[in-house]
Amino acid sequence: MSNPYKSRFWRKNWDPYLSDLDPKEFETTYPETVRRVFEKFPNNMALAYQGIEISFSKLDRYSSQFANMLIENGFNKGDVVGINLANIPEYVYSVLGTLKAGCIVSGVSPLLSDVQMHYQLDDLGKGGKNVALVTLDAIFEHRLTKIADKLPQLKVVVATSVIGSFSKEDQAKIKAVQDIPSGEVSSLEGKIVYNFQDDVLKNFSTELPKVDISPNDIGWIQYTGGTTGPPKGAMLSHRNCVSNIKGIISWLQWEEGKGILLSGFPIFHVAGLTVCEGALFNGMSQILIANPRDALHICNEMKKYKPTMLVNVPSLYQILINFRKFKRLDHSSLRMCISAAAPFPKESQEALENIVGKGKLLELYGMTELSPVATMNPSLGKKKLGTVGLPFLNVDLRIVDPETNEIVPLGVPGEICVNGPLVMQGYYNKPEETAKAIDKDGYMHTGDVGIMDEDGYIRIVDRTKDMIIVGGYKVFSAKVEDTLVNHPAIGMVALIGLPNPDRPGSEIVKAFVQINPDFEFDGNKEALKEDIIKFSKDNLAPYEVPKLVEFSEELPLTVVGKIDKKILRSG
Numbered sequence: 001m002s003n004p005y006k007s008r009f010w011r012k013n014w015d016p017y018l019s020d021l022d023p024k025e026f027e028t029t030y031p032e033t034v035r036r037v038f039e040k041f042p043n044n045m046a047l048a049y050q051g052i053e054i055s056f057s058k059l060d061r062y063s064s065q066f067a068n069m070l071i072e073n074g075f076n077k078g079d080v081v082g083i084n085l086a087n088i089p090e091y092v093y094s095v096l097g098t099l100k101a102g103c104i105v106s107g108v109s110p111l112l113s114d115v116q117m118h119y120q121l122d123d124l125g126k127g128g129k130n131v132a133l134v135t136l137d138a139i140f141e142h143r144l145t146k147i148a149d150k151l152p153q154l155k156v157v158v159a160t161s162v163i164g165s166f167s168k169e170d171q172a173k174i175k176a177v178q179d180i181p182s183g184e185v186s187s188l189e190g191k192i193v194y195n196f197q198d199d200v201l202k203n204f205s206t207e208l209p210k211v212d213i214s215p216n217d218i219g220w221i222q223y224t225g226g227t228t229g230p231p232k233g234a235m236l237s238h239r240n241c242v243s244n245i246k247g248i249i250s251w252l253q254w255e256e257g258k259g260i261l262l263s264g265f266p267i268f269h270v271a272g273l274t275v276c277e278g279a280l281f282n283g284m285s286q287i288l289i290a291n292p293r294d295a296l297h298i299c300n301e302m303k304k305y306k307p308t309m310l311v312n313v314p315s316l317y318q319i320l321i322n323f324r325k326f327k328r329l330d331h332s333s334l335r336m337c338i339s340a341a342a343p344f345p346k347e348s349q350e351a352l353e354n355i356v357g358k359g360k361l362l363e364l365y366g367m368t369e370l371s372p373v374a375t376m377n378p379s380l381g382k383k384k385l386g387t388v389g390l391p392f393l394n395v396d397l398r399i400v401d402p403e404t405n406e407i408v409p410l411g412v413p414g415e416i417c418v419n420g421p422l423v424m425q426g427y428y429n430k431p432e433e434t435a436k437a438i439d440k441d442g443y444m445h446t447g448d449v450g451i452m453d454e455d456g457y458i459r460i461v462d463r464t465k466d467m468i469i470v471g472g473y474k475v476f477s478a479k480v481e482d483t484l485v486n487h488p489a490i491g492m493v494a495l496i497g498l499p500n501p502d503r504p505g506s507e508i509v510k511a512f513v514q515i516n517p518d519f520e521f522d523g524n525k526e527a528l529k530e531d532i533i534k535f536s537k538d539n540l541a542p543y544e545v546p547k548l549v550e551f552s553e554e555l556p557l558t559v560v561g562k563i564d565k566k567i568l569r570s571g
Contacts, residue, residue, distance in 0.1 A: 005398040010456020029238040037283040049288040065204040066097025077102035079130040084108040086290040102211035107268030114143040125153025132156040141183030160196035215239040224368040233428035240371040243421040247393040257283040263311040264292030295323040306333040313561035314344035331356040342562040343478040345485040346386040371422040387457040395420040417443040468497030473543040491516035511546035
């Protein structure tokens with residue numbers, strides 16, 4: 001069949017000021033392009049954290065000290081720094097400092113077990129790379145000490161605390177009223193151990209280091225869990241990330257040196273990293289949120305700073321939607337709410353817009369391997385709620401049958417495949433996995449099932465691995481979940497497939513339901529299950545109707561706030 005995606009017809013629905021960027025704009029590196037911000041806006045606030053405000057000039061100095069610490073300890077271009085922190089100022093100093101030294105950033109989730117942490121740090125050190133780790137004192141004592149002797153390539157460890165940026169006097173006051181996680185930092189045999197504040201920010205030069213970095217150099221190895229197998233490190237070049245950040249800034253029409261960002265995404269996740277780096281790139285102030293589930297703290301920061309942009313995963317927006325103080329805030333300065341990383345039920349999107357204002361929610365789609373943004377709803381033009389928008393600047397996109405690889409017509413579900421300057425360089429140390437993910441034409445096979453409409457807008461309906469097969473029919477869980485949340489009792493819902501013992505090769509649809517806190521009923525859960533199944537039969541195809549409904553006080557979430565179906569399946 002002919003290829004309906006070849007002409008990139010969706011460009012006619014881009015905002016009128018947009019066109020593909022000239023590839024010459026990507027022939028640079030992140031440190032080189034961000035330099036102008038430090039020169040133009042030295043006194044502007046770069047970061048706000050729990051009452052502390054840090055200017056761009058301080059951020060520049062501190063990150064140069066971090067870079068010079070790496071260089072003085074024998075780190076060369078291509079060596080790696082794992083950053084194992086919550087969203088605190090030291091995370092941002094470490095990212096910028098690592099890149100200034102020509103080294104590679106790798107986010108290491110603070111929620112990893114010592115075994116998972118060992119896997120990532122060991123993998124990063126393969127091929128003779130030196131590895132440094134920036135970590136929290138609590139993780140140092142309780143996890144790192146168990147694995148450090150098994151990591152010969154780990155040369156330098158820098159420890160801090162979630163309140164490390166405060167003066168010693170203020171730290172004592174905070175500890176008197178709050179239970180702050182902490183731990184003892186001790187010496188480690190064969191490794192250099194520093195304290196971030198007392199050593200790095202006191203003993204190293206603030207001069208900008210001179211390191212020759214090229215657009216082709218890898219700047220980031222971000223690990224992606226995926227649905228099967230051990231995590232894989234996606235290698236992103238400076239060209240990859242600069243192209244994506246410049247595209248985001250053009251698409252959203254950010255004005256240089258203006259705006260305030262508040263993001264609940266952890267910076268160890270590629271989405272949090274990109275909004276953090278994008279804000280810095282544009283000279284925008286950002287409010288760091290160490291605990292994204294602390295809705296009260298987020299509301300207090302919003303009241304104080306009046307952010308122009310909010311970025312979250314859907315489950316965190318749903319926490320805010322149900323939080324009384326969020327509803328009462330003045331949202332007039334908020335221009336945009338960006339949602340990413342998981343499907344956002346349409347009913348919840350409407351509830352959010354009823355609070356913050358119509359037309360402010362903008363859904364996008366991306367993945368670590370795509371640096372990360374591949375599609376976005378227009379900033380000014382038509383936003384179709386429930387879609388992830390149109391393919392992005394400089395992006396080629398096609399939708400194919402996941403079994404045959406044949407292109408499917410518009411309106412038919414298939415696997416989203418993406419090409420362009422955003423596609424990663426490959427998985428670190430995993431050439432076979434890279435060959436499976438990126439085809440001979442350079443298209444990244446995302447593993448996500450989507451449908452493109454006649455205007456070019458895409459709706460994500462599932463992960464290829466989350467599709468449920470019922471008697472030969474494909475059940476797209478995101479589509480069914482989107483319908484079920486319209487039932488007044490359902491706050492959040494997740495669908496999985498269980499093997500059907502009576503029909504080998506077929507599955508049973510099971511729904512896990514978190515009851516809406518505002519829903520009033522007599523407590524008869526069996527009657528409520530029957531009502532949900534009746535509602536399903538009235539609104540879904542027979543094969544899509546859940547055969548089993550289980551109520552759950554709280555659905556398990558991944559570290560970034562997506563519903564964790566792996567846990568539901570293993571339960």
